[in-house]
Amino acid sequence: MKELKEQLIDSKPVYAGKIVKVRQDRVRLPDGREATRDVVEHPGAVAVVPVLPDGRIVLVRQYRHPVGKILLEIPAGKLDPGEAPEACARRELEEETGFQAGKLTKLAAFYSGPGFTDELLYLYRAEQLAAAEQKLDTDEFIEVEYFAPERLKAMIRSQEIDDAKTLVGLLLAGCPHE
16 A cells, blocks of 8 residues: 655644634655645534433534534534543533533544544533533523424435534434434
8 A cells, every 4th residue: 555644844833813723734745745734723622412301402503603604503612721521521511501411422533624624523422411501601602402303304404404513413323314
């Protein structure tokens, strides 16, 4: 098999924001040529599929500025420095939905967009939910909604749900699909 790995020649920071950093890397390709790679550095994130005792799934609806529209998503958020993914999942679930999980099961960990970012997203299924207090960040405006799995199936088919982590989460959590 041919060598596929690129070798880093140099790297320079381009931008450092509140959540992400951007750097530009110069790499040597397997055939010896050079290329430039723009990389978004992300601290990592979690996403949670909250399942109520009656089987309904808890989703959040919020405006997402980068895509310019309101999306229906599973609760999610970024890892704080040194925070364990499971602790972050519990925190984000309560902050965004007002529920605490009695049982949290890790479903997967995956790169959200490895062509441009190093973000690793940890995915959980939350069960045995207990009502708590929603604790939104000051810049978050979220509506909590509840959906039967069959309704979600139709929403996926009609592309009413078009967020990747939500699609993956619903699939891995066992929601019906085709």
